[in-house]
Amino acid sequence: MSDKYIDLISSGAGKNIAKRLGLPQPARLRRYLPGAPVIDGPVLVTGPASDAGDAVRTTLLDWRLDVRRHAAPGEKLGAIVVDFTSVAHPADLTETSITVGGALRDLKSGGRIVVLTRPSCAGDDAPVAAARQGVDGWLRSLAHEMRGGSTANGIAISGDVPASAPSVSGALRFLLSGRSAFVDGQFIHVTSNAGSLPEDWELPLAGRVAVVTGAARGIGAEVARVLARDGASLVVVDVPAAGEALSKVANTVGGTALQLDITSEDAGQRIIDHAVARHGGIDIVVHNAGITRDRLLANMAEDRFASVVAVNVAAPLTINEALLASDKFTNAPRIVGLASTSGIAGNRGQTNYATSKAGVIGMVRATAPRMESVGGTANAVAPGFIDTEMTARMPFATREVARRLNSLQQAGLPVDVAETIAFLSSPQAGGVRGDVIRVCGQNLVGA
Amino acid sequence: MSTRRAAILGGNRIPFSRAGKQYADASNQDMLLAALDGLVARFGLQGERIGEVAAGAVLKHSRDFNLTRETVLGSALSHDTPAFDLQQACATGLETVSILADKIKLGQIDSGIAGGVDSASDAPIAVSEGLRKVLLQLSRAKSLRARAAVLAKLRPGFFAPSAPDTGEPRTGLSMGEHQALTTAQWGVSRAEQDEIALASHRGMAKAWDSGFFDDLVTAYRGLSKDNNLRPDSTIEKLAALQPVFGKSLSTPATMTAGNSTPLTDGASTVLLGSEDWARQHELPVLAYLVDAEAAAVDFVHGKDGLLMAPAYAVPRLLARNGLTFDDFDFFELHEAFASTVLTTLRAWEDPKFCTERLGLDGPLGSIDRDKLNVHGSSLAAGHPFAATGGRITASLAKMLSTKGSGRGLISICAAGGQGVAAIVEAA
Numbered sequence: 094m095s096d097k098y099i100d101l102i103s104s105g106a107g108k109n110i111a112k113r114l115g116l117p118q119p120a121r122l123r124r125y126l127p128g129a130p131v132i133d134g135p136v137l138v139t140g141p142a143s144d145a146g147d148a149v150r151t152t153l154l155d156w157r158l159d160v161r162r163h164a165a166p167g168e169k170l171g172a173i174v175v176d177f178t179s180v181a182h183p184a185d186l187t188e189t190s191i192t193v194g195g196a197l198r199d200l201k202s203g204g205r206i207v208v209l210t211r212p213s214c215a216g217d218d219a220p221v222a223a224a225r226q227g228v229d230g231w232l233r234s235l236a237h238e239m240r241g242g243s244t245a246n247g248i249a250i251s252g253d254v255p256a257s258a259p260s261v262s263g264a265l266r267f268l269l270s271g272r273s274a275f276v277d278g279q280f281i282h283v284t285s286n287a288g289s290l291p292e293d294w295e296l297p298l299a300g301r302v303a304v305v306t307g308a309a310r311g312i313g314a315e316v317a318r319v320l321a322r323d324g325a326s327l328v329v330v331d332v333p334a335a336g337e338a339l340s341k342v343a344n345t346v347g348g349t350a351l352q353l354d355i356t357s358e359d360a361g362q363r364i365i366d367h368a369v370a371r372h373g374g375i376d377i378v379v380h381n382a383g384i385t386r387d388r389l390l391a392n393m394a395e396d397r398f399a400s401v402v403a404v405n406v407a408a409p410l411t412i413n414e415a416l417l418a419s420d421k422f423t424n425a426p427r428i429v430g431l432a433s434t435s436g437i438a439g440n441r442g443q444t445n446y447a448t449s450k451a452g453v454i455g456m457v458r459a460t461a462p463r464m465e466s467v468g469g470t471a472n473a474v475a476p477g478f479i480d481t482e483m484t485a486r487m488p489f490a491t492r493e494v495a496r497r498l499n500s501l502q503q504a505g506l507p508v509d510v511a512e513t514i515a516f517l518s519s520p521q522a523g524g525v526r527g528d529v530i531r532v533c534g535q536n537l538v539g540a
Numbered sequence: 541m542s543t544r545r546a547a548i549l550g551g552n553r554i555p556f557s558r559a560g561k562q563y564a565d566a567s568n569q570d571m572l573l574a575a576l577d578g579l580v581a582r583f584g585l586q587g588e589r590i591g592e593v594a595a596g597a598v599l600k601h602s603r604d605f606n607l608t609r610e611t612v613l614g615s616a617l618s619h620d621t622p623a624f625d626l627q628q629a630c631a632t633g634l635e636t637v638s639i640l641a642d643k644i645k646l647g648q649i650d651s652g653i654a655g656g657v658d659s660a661s662d663a664p665i666a667v668s669e670g671l672r673k674v675l676l677q678l679s680r681a682k683s684l685r686a687r688a689a690v691l692a693k694l695r696p697g698f699f700a701p702s703a704p705d706t707g708e709p710r711t712g713l714s715m716g717e718h719q720a721l722t723t724a725q726w727g728v729s730r731a732e733q734d735e736i737a738l739a740s741h742r743g744m745a746k747a748w749d750s751g752f753f754d755d756l757v758t759a760y761r762g763l764s765k766d767n768n769l770r771p772d773s774t775i776e777k778l779a780a781l782q783p784v785f786g787k788s789l790s791t792p793a794t795m796t797a798g799n800s801t802p803l804t805d806g807a808s809t810v811l812l813g814s815e816d817w818a819r820q821h822e823l824p825v826l827a828y829l830v831d832a833e834a835a836a837v838d839f840v841h842g843k844d845g846l847l848m849a850p851a852y853a854v855p856r857l858l859a860r861n862g863l864t865f866d867d868f869d870f871f872e873l874h875e876a877f878a879s880t881v882l883t884t885l886r887a888w889e890d891p892k893f894c895t896e897r898l899g900l901d902g903p904l905g906s907i908d909r910d911k912l913n914v915h916g917s918s919l920a921a922g923h924p925f926a927a928t929g930g931r932i933t934a935s936l937a938k939m940l941s942t943k944g945s946g947r948g949l950i951s952i953c954a955a956g957g958q959g960v961a962a963i964v965e966a967a
Contacts, residue, residue, distance in 0.1 A: 344586050
């Protein structure tokens with residue numbers, strides 16, 4: 094579904110009117126295209142001197158990017174990487190903040206700010222913890238100030254993990270690229286040195302077998318497409334009633350269609366058997382299938398609550414147990430669950446849905462440690478307002494307001510969710526475990 | 541010349557629909573494409589060059605020229621896949637399976653997709669012979685005057701369309717009336733027929749509920765289940781129906797809409813391959829197509845009933861393979877009518893028929909009813925003529941694969957006094 098408002102204000106009279114009336118002026122987002130450079134334009138790397146800064150400069154130079162220590166006045170920048178990993182006192186943030194502020198005007202549209210930081214811990218000295226936590230507020234506020242489809246995100250690197258860790262590079266590349274178009278004001282937490290860099294950044298999932306549930310339409314179909322584009326072999330799963338659409342998806346991505354009700358007791362084993370028999374393995378499982386049965390709790394019938402919980406979180410839990418028990422799911426496997434900003438912030442009329450989606454966050458947090466021994470990860474993606482068949486059914490005014498309530502003043506597309514899932518499914522995300530990445534354009538609701 | 545085994549690797553069909561319902565606007569090509577693309581999706585055959593695709597339709601438009609090849613061109617298969625059409629009335633689907641299996645056995649092809657489709661809703665309607673002649677003359681007329689002269693020959697009666705019917709060209713009798721004669725000849729009762737119908741609906745409803753069709757059927761045009769199926773059918777409901785065939789006979793009419801198959805739309809496909817091809821494509825073998833036999837009877841002079849040919853095909857097939865009914869775990873006898881199954885069973889149990897007509901030493905034998913059409917058959921699923929063989933073959937192969945051993949026998953009767961039977965063996 095196209096955003097008519099963006100079409101209207103993108104040029105000519107519409108643009109002028111929107112400007113004069115002070116109406117939202119959402120930009121067309123820069124999205125990933127295979128073969129395109131990671132980012133167009135020089136990258137300024139700034140911040141108090143640290144090993145991390147040097148490691149990042151080396152990484153960026155390896156990607157043949159134009160790296161600057163100081164911005165040349167008036168020169169347009171593609172991105173600014175801010176290294177706050179060595180800050181020891183909140184006062185250490187001032188100088189760099191002013192430098193970044195001065196360079197903001199030179200950031201191209203679709204530009205990126207990526208801040209590297211260390212998460213504050215209870216064991217830190219108080220000034221260190223204050224500085225580190227300060228970065229959190231710094232980044233989230235700065236993200237609200239970004240214009241022209243630019244975004245600001247962070248990579249929170251746990252204490253003993255070096256900035257040269259595969260997942261720091263992976264997260265950095267993801268955040269700089271158009272893959273993260275609708276990710277804004279978020280931190281990706283790198284908690285280990287695990288993971289590996291892909292041989293080919295264009296095909297990071299080459300040789301991997303991915304299963305996507307609920308793949309017949311919407312976000313699921315797009316996830317299948319993006320994972321296939323990144324090189325994965327696909328098993329697309331949906332209920333038999335969605336078979337016609339599912340077979341079209343399978344034929345588009347060159348995968349196999351598996352008609353299955355994920356709430357059936359043996360769903361996990363059937364998925365494993367199919368993937369192993371037909372594709373020689375199973376490496377990635379995306380729990381995308383989900384339903385809504387919205388109703389105020391006061392009016393909620395038992396089956397409406399139960400069915401949403403059963404499909405959205407109970408079925409993934411059962412499937413995960415089958416996966417964890419299988420000796421086929423042991424080669425740096427990846428599980429990605431679909432949470433929702435509703436599961437983080439709550440939403441009126443969605444107690445059942447929010448329960449299930451918050452449940453997904455708990456599920457991946459508890460599942461991730463159990464996969465560490467085989468280099469595996471479990472993470473979740475929490476979409477905000479995404480243009481899908483589901484949201485297209487919302488009343489016009491409600492939808493229009495919901496679309497503008499984020500820093501990018503527009504709805505995300507299924508591909509934005511899919512790109513983040515593809516990142517979390519990749520070998521370079523091996524150090525990101527039990528995390529939740531919001532794909533919401535920094536929606537005003539949610540953490 | 542050495543031969544190899546022909547494996548049945550799976551199948552895909554669209555849910556069968558009563559005529560005039562969900563698929564009323566779907567053409568043969570639309571439905572065959574849906575069944576084929578669903579098969580491609582299930583088995584990941586996108587861009588694959590298949591040895592040969594064979595399919596057909598019984599009710600065929602002139603626009604369905606090269607139907608199967610055109611369907612392949614519209615599908616996700618490689619465009620380098622050859623295809624041909626075949627037509628043997630209701631035996632079309634099973635005959636395509638048999639022919640492609642033979643090609644695989646002989647090493648001519650490594651893989652094949654057999655299939656069939658029929659739309660009773662979108663049936664071709666021919667114009668009257670008078671109108672057709674006028675239209676042809678008109679196309680040849682060069683001048684305005686000549687055209688006017690041709691048009692002057694038009695008569696109102698020419699505009700009545702010549703709709704297709706299921707009548708046999710040589711007798712003018714419909715298939716139902718033919719079977720009514722046979723039913724009466726063999727003294728098959730109404731109650732027996734209704735029992736067969738009920739068992740078909742119950743068996744198929746159970747199969748749907750258990751998820752048996754999850755990897756055999758792909759939803760199409762909003763239909764995700766055969767809509768002819770009556771899970772809540774009862775003997776009482778069936779007994780209440782008025783007879784529709786055999787009403788002019790001296791014996792009581794027993795054939796109703798409940799124990800006869802309705803006109804149906806649908807399509808089915810079956811994936812076949814050599815064992816090597818299956819291995820290369822990481823496709824488990826469900827079963828093997830062992831052998832097949834066709835037969836025909838002289839129904840024109842009333843020597844046999846129109847739909848009795850399978851009674852001849854099966855004993856010849858069994859003899860050639862050195863098998864008896866005891867060697868089979870499943871029997872898939874297509875129910876054009878419940879009484880077709882019953883008259884056939886009765887014939888095989890009848891010493892006189894078996895010795896005099898089949899040339900056997902004694903009765904061929906009885907079939908254990910618990911092994912007959914276990915997951916339902918045409919009475920419940922519906923019967924899009926050319927699609928029935930594919931439906932049965934794929935279902936039977938899966939049943940044998942699930943059981944892990946054994947054999948199944950397929951028998952399908954067809955218009956023109958023909959019938960085809962086949963033996964399927966578990967992998």
